[in-house]
Amino acid sequence: MRDVPCEIIEDLMPLVVDDVCSEESRETVEEHLVHCKQCQLKWQRMKADLPIAEKKSIDATADDRVIKGMASTWKKGKKKSFLKGVFLSALSIAVLLLAYVGLFEWQITSVPADNAEITDVGKTEDGKIMYHLNINDGYSVNTLKYSMGDDGNFYITAKRPVVKEEAQPPFALEKGYDSIDIPDQESFRGQKIKAIYFGTPKDRTLIWKKGMDLPDASEEAKERFGF
Structure with missing residues (x-):
């Protein structure tokens, strides 16, 4: 030593x-x-x-918990992004479908009265008014809408979608006869019909009004409706 x-x-x-x-x-x-x-x-x-240094216990699983937490957060974010993507995709499809229907299917555009030629107007013994309709702008008509105002005016409005299609034979509603059963319409609507117009209240062509002297419906018109 x-x-x-x-x-x-x-x-x-x-x-x-x-x-x-x-x-x-x-x-x-x-x-x-x-x-x-x-x-x-x-x-x-x-x-x-000598100050005793505080001993900190080392959690052997700390890193593992951190990694698992990150993975869980990533999975939740991925799921949220997936659901958001599904929602946006469905919304986009719905908007496109709605736009397609609105442009090509919904009958929301009225044919101007100037584009309609009304000829061969006649009547039958049981009160029907028959006439020939010719839409002369070259486009098809998908619907004829009937409506009536409080003043007793009855309107026949030709409807088509925003995107028009060219009329092709055999023609449907754009070229042919139509018939209005006045007694039946009056009974259904609960008021008397004073006049029948093609078009709308702001854009119309007279077909018939009460007191007008009409010839009997033509044989062609009657044949069209099976008379």
Whole structure:
């Protein structure tokens, strides 16, 4: 055992406590403390004054939980993005379908009265008014809408979609006979018909009005309706 003065041991103690000394210095201090009571007391006081570093437990599963949390967040975000994509796709399809129906299917455009030729107007014994309609703008007609105002005026309005189609034979409503059963319409609507117009209240052509002297319906018209 080396005979090292206590002064040197006291100088080495802080280095040993802070673990910044060599292994040889540590062994020297430990050997000296074995037989030196005075240095032992100083060593104990020094260690007692040393702040104890807080030991933090290391959670071995911390990284795993972080990774799982990231994966869960990613999955939720992916699901939300998927649902959002489905919703936007369905909305786009609905808008396109609505636009298609609005342009090609909905009968919302009225044929101007100037584009309609009304000929061969006649009547039958049971009160029907027959006439021949010719839409002369070259486009097909899909619907004839019947309506009646409070003033007793009856309107026949030709309707077609926004996107028009060329009329092709055999022609449907754009070229042919039509018949209005006045007694039946009056019974259905609960008021008397004073006049029949083709068109709308703001754009119309007179077909018949009460008191007008009409010839009997033509044989062609009667044949069309099975008379």
